[in-house]
Amino acid sequence: xxxxxxxxxxxxxxxxxxxxxxxxxxxxxxxxxxxxxxxxxxxxxxxxxxxxxxxxxxxxxxxxxxxxxxxxxxxxxxxxxxxxxxxxxxxxxxxxxxxxxxxxxxxxxxxxxxxxxxxxxxxxxxxxxxxxxxxxxxxxxxxxxxxxxxxxxxxxxxxxxxxxxxxxxxxxxxxxxxxxxxxxxxxxxxxxxxxxxxxxxxxxxxxxxxxxxxxxxxxxxxxxxxxxxxxxxxxxxxxxxxxxxxxxxxxxxxxxxxxxxxxxxxxxxxxx
DNA sequence: AGCTGTACCTGCAGGC
DNA sequence: TGCCTGCAGGTACAGC
Numbered sequence: 001x002x003x004x005x006x007x008x009x010x011x012x013x014x015x016x017x018x019x020x021x022x023x024x025x026x027x028x029x030x031x032x033x034x035x036x037x038x039x040x041x042x043x044x045x046x047x048x049x050x051x052x053x054x055x056x057x058x059x060x061x062x063x064x065x066x067x068x069x070x071x072x073x074x075x076x077x078x079x080x081x082x083x084x085x086x087x088x089x090x091x092x093x094x095x096x097x098x099x100x101x102x103x104x105x106x107x108x109x110x111x112x113x114x115x116x117x118x119x120x121x122x123x124x125x126x127x128x129x130x131x132x133x134x135x136x137x138x139x140x141x142x143x144x145x146x147x148x149x150x151x152x153x154x155x156x157x158x159x160x161x162x163x164x165x166x167x168x169x170x171x172x173x174x175x176x177x178x179x180x181x182x183x184x185x186x187x188x189x190x191x192x193x194x195x196x197x198x199x200x201x202x203x204x205x206x207x208x209x210x211x212x213x214x215x216x217x218x219x220x221x222x223x224x225x226x227x228x229x230x231x232x233x234x235x236x237x238x239x240x241x242x243x244x245x246x247x248x249x250x251x252x253x254x255x256x257x258x259x260x261x262x263x264x265x266x267x268x269x270x271x272x
Numbered sequence: 273a274g275c276t277g278t279a280c281c282t283g284c285a286g287g288c
Numbered sequence: 289t290g291c292c293t294g295c296a297g298g299t300a301c302a303g304c
Contacts, residue, residue: 003297058298075298077282092282111281113298155274164299171297220297221284240297261277263295 002074004135004169005212006223006231007058010080013226014105015053017082018062021099022049030094033107035117044068044118045097057131057168061122071117071125072107078114081106082226110222131168135205140167145202149190157193157201158186159260170205173218173240176265178205180239185271186264187257211236239265 002010023045028038045064052063060080062070072080081090083104095107095116107116119125132148133140148166149157160166161175170178179186181204184197193201217223217231220241224230238248243256247267255268 006297073298075280076296077298109281110283111296111298113280152274159275162298173297218297223297260275262298 002078002217002223003058003171003174004055004209005174005215005233006217006225007055007060007074007169008213009217009225009231011053011055011060014060014062014080014082017103017226018050018053018099018105020049021101021103022047023097024100025098027096027098028094029096030112033094033109033112033115035115041118045070056128057134057164058171059128059131067120069119069122069125071119071127073114073127074109075111075113075115077109077111077222079106079108079222079224079228080226081108081224081228130165132164132166133168135167135169136209142199142202146195146198149193149198153189153191155190156186156259157184157188157190158262158264160190161201161205162260162262167205169209172262172264173220173237174205174208174212176240177208177238179271180266181208183270183272186259186266239267241265 026042026045028034028042031038034041048068049065050062051065054061054063058073060072064070083106085102090108092110093106093108097105122128133144149160152160158175158179161170161178178201182200184201212218212233215231215233215236216225218233219230220234239254242254243265244253247254247270250267250269252267252269254265256263256265
């Protein structure tokens with residue numbers, strides 16, 4: 001479910017709640033969610049303090065004091081919910097972090113694809129080292145984007161927007177929306193794109209991701225923030241999930257195709 | 273190297 | 289009502 005704007009919304013929310021909290025106890029109900037030995041993790045975490053809440057691509061990172069990091073990947077259906085006190089267990093609650101002030105952080109995941117991993121140093125996290133640049137980073141420029149795309153000239157543009165090693169954080173919803181705003185057909189091969197078109201795609205990516213963060217993410221079905229609240233960007237989607245509905249620009253019905261295994265939505269008239 | 277299909281899970285919508 | 293199929297915001301891996 002969560003792409004960059006959703007994970008960023010959760011990061012901001014958790015940052016306002018978790019900094020300074022000290023872990024008292026960790027309950028792991030479904031051991032496969034933990035990439036570390038669950039018993040070891042349950043021994044190691046109590047007493048550590050949350051120093052900072054970061055995000056890299058679609059990873060959420062809790063920086064711990066005096067040392068260590070907790071990495072979360074929410075994959076399709078993971079949720080991180082903060083609670084002031086003990087509450088009835090939601091179905092599919094797999095991990096509970098209890099803090100010394102009795103508040104809790106719960107990891108909930110219907111499809112069980114997501115995971116948690118503890119590392120002493122971020123250098124040990126190979127899933128982070130293979131990530132491409134942050135699209136909203138000021139240092140991510142047209143030149144850099146162009147050079148990265150140029151390494152895969154025969155690939156389809158949508159496939160590359162989804163490739164986390166090329167640029168991190170974009171998923172299926174925002175890839176479709178980005179290409180709509182750029183007026184580019186998702187099936188276009190990179191070597192057919194002009195410099196102006198690549199520039200439009202980059203500008204569109206920055207604009208849409210920023211707007212989606214402002215709207216606190218997109219809730220189609222499962223996504224909620226750290227307080228169980230839905231995001232508002234679903235109302236602003238132009239193509240994703242709108243097969244057969246009129247294009248907001250030209251009223252042509254939105255088309256849905258399958259592209260590298262993913263549902264792909266676009267306007268056949270506006271996106272050339 | 274880079275593509276495709278499959279696997280990992282549960283839940284839901286749609287067709288019959 | 290219920291059974292069956294396909295699909296879902298992600299990614300890793302096998303096999304070509």
